[in-house]
Amino acid sequence: MQKDKDFSFNTSSSSENFISLDQTNSIETFCEIANQLSVSVLFFEDITISERNTMILNIESRPYNVFSPSFVYEQLKNEHTSNERIKDGFNKFLIAKENNSIIVATRKTLFESTKDELMRALSKNRRQYEIISVNTNNKDLLKWVAHDRRLDYISIDLRSKPSIIDNALCSLVKQNSKCFEIILSPLLLSDNNKDFSSIIRTGKKIMKLILSYNAPFIFTMCPQTPMQMRSGKLLRYIGELLGVPFNKSKLAVFDYQLSTLVDNTVKLHENYVFKGVKEVIG
Amino acid sequence: MVTIERDRYVVFKILLDDTKTEIEDLKRNVWSMYQRLYGLDGTTEAGLFFEEYDNEKRIGLVRCNSKSLSYLMTSFAMIREIDGAELLILPLFVTGLINKAKKYVSALSSPNHNID
Numbered sequence: 001m002q003k004d005k006d007f008s009f010n011t012s013s014s015s016e017n018f019i020s021l022d023q024t025n026s027i028e029t030f031c032e033i034a035n036q037l038s039v040s041v042l043f044f045e046d047i048t049i050s051e052r053n054t055m056i057l058n059i060e061s062r063p064y065n066v067f068s069p070s071f072v073y074e075q076l077k078n079e080h081t082s083n084e085r086i087k088d089g090f091n092k093f094l095i096a097k098e099n100n101s102i103i104v105a106t107r108k109t110l111f112e113s114t115k116d117e118l119m120r121a122l123s124k125n126r127r128q129y130e131i132i133s134v135n136t137n138n139k140d141l142l143k144w145v146a147h148d149r150r151l152d153y154i155s156i157d158l159r160s161k162p163s164i165i166d167n168a169l170c171s172l173v174k175q176n177s178k179c180f181e182i183i184l185s186p187l188l189l190s191d192n193n194k195d196f197s198s199i200i201r202t203g204k205k206i207m208k209l210i211l212s213y214n215a216p217f218i219f220t221m222c223p224q225t226p227m228q229m230r231s232g233k234l235l236r237y238i239g240e241l242l243g244v245p246f247n248k249s250k251l252a253v254f255d256y257q258l259s260t261l262v263d264n265t266v267k268l269h270e271n272y273v274f275k276g277v278k279e280v281i282g
Numbered sequence: 283m284v285t286i287e288r289d290r291y292v293v294f295k296i297l298l299d300d301t302k303t304e305i306e307d308l309k310r311n312v313w314s315m316y317q318r319l320y321g322l323d324g325t326t327e328a329g330l331f332f333e334e335y336d337n338e339k340r341i342g343l344v345r346c347n348s349k350s351l352s353y354l355m356t357s358f359a360m361i362r363e364i365d366g367a368e369l370l371i372l373p374l375f376v377t378g379l380i381n382k383a384k385k386y387v388s389a390l391s392s393p394n395h396n397i398d
Contacts, residue, residue: 036297037372188362193318227297227368234359234373237352241319246352 014232015041015257017220033226035064040094043107048128052106065101069265087262107131130264146172153181162205170213180217203242218252288348291383293375296340305335316357
């Protein structure tokens with residue numbers, strides 16, 4: 001007799017990569033829904049690391065615990081040396097049931113359209129956020145971004161022209177271990193059928209190119225309200241609308257985000273000297 | 283060749299701010315979203331049937347064809363409001379046995395539920 005394939009939706013972790021806070025929604029309301037959806041890493045847009053730390057201190061006791069990535073790294077840095085091991089440590093920390101934990105990280109999206117403007121913005125924002133991504137329509141700038149080690153993601157809005165992504169860019173992104181960040185919220189928010197079908201058409205074109213090069217990509221919902229957040233599995237099901245098979249998007253909802261976060265947390269720590277070298281006291 | 287169509291039972295929970303959701307509104311929204319994404323032909327093949335729905339706990343059970351499971355999940359993920367109220371349909375458990383699904387629903391509905 002064939003064994004029945006039951007599965008529960010609450011077993012796997014996921015992350016929401018692009019949360020914008022406004023006056024009506026606080027960090028707590030997002031964390032509350034994230035706790036129910038098993039979303040264990042939240043990235044808040046336009047909040048600096050110091051602001052985030054203050055916000056975390058002000059959160060009252062809840063059924064979940066909120067941590068900063070640097071706090072988790074402090075716990076793990078003496079046990080593990082390589083970034084891979086530290087990433088495993090983060091994973092174990094998040095999975096541990098007694099912690100019931102959510103990691104809150106910060107990010108900044110730069111919308112500059114020229115290289116000079118971008119470099120200026122980068123020098124201003126670089127050490128204040130854990131993740132930095134770029135969203136631009138300038139094709140040449142995107143190629144420069146793909147080379148730059150200070151930038152993490154290339155954000156792609158499904159309403160933008162599909163021509164900004166080309167073969168060369170996909171190849172560069174793969175070589176330099178960067179990620180395409182696919183923002184899925186236009187799919188959720190469009191009420192008009194014509195608009196909806198054009199978004200799907202653009203998305204399918206972009207994803208076909210990205211998949212053909214096996215370039216890394218991540219999905220994000222970019223929620224404006226807590227109810228617009230989706231769990232990792234639901235994001236992957238939405239990704240199927242863009243022609244991404246469910247099994248090919250496994251890393252796109254948690255793993256790439258966590259690796260980037262761990263790498264950047266290690267870089268931002270005071271003991272870090274340069275890649276592969278860190279100061280050890282005692 | 284005879285092919286057997288297998289069913290899948292999806293236990294879901296609705297996360298909603300304050301207002302109550304009636305089963306009829308929910309059905310209408312799931313059907314129309316499914317139809318918007320996969321057309322009338324896809325909807326008829328899915329064999330959607332709402333087995334039960336607890337209005338107080340906002341927990342429900344829906345049956346669909348095994349081949350249409352991923353389409354149903356996509357439809358759930360794409361629904362964002364019912365009658366102007368924002369909501370989120372969260373699938374909790376998928377099984378091929380109705381008894382198991384009902385057991386899961388009743389365990390969730392009990393005051394001190396503990397599901398492993």
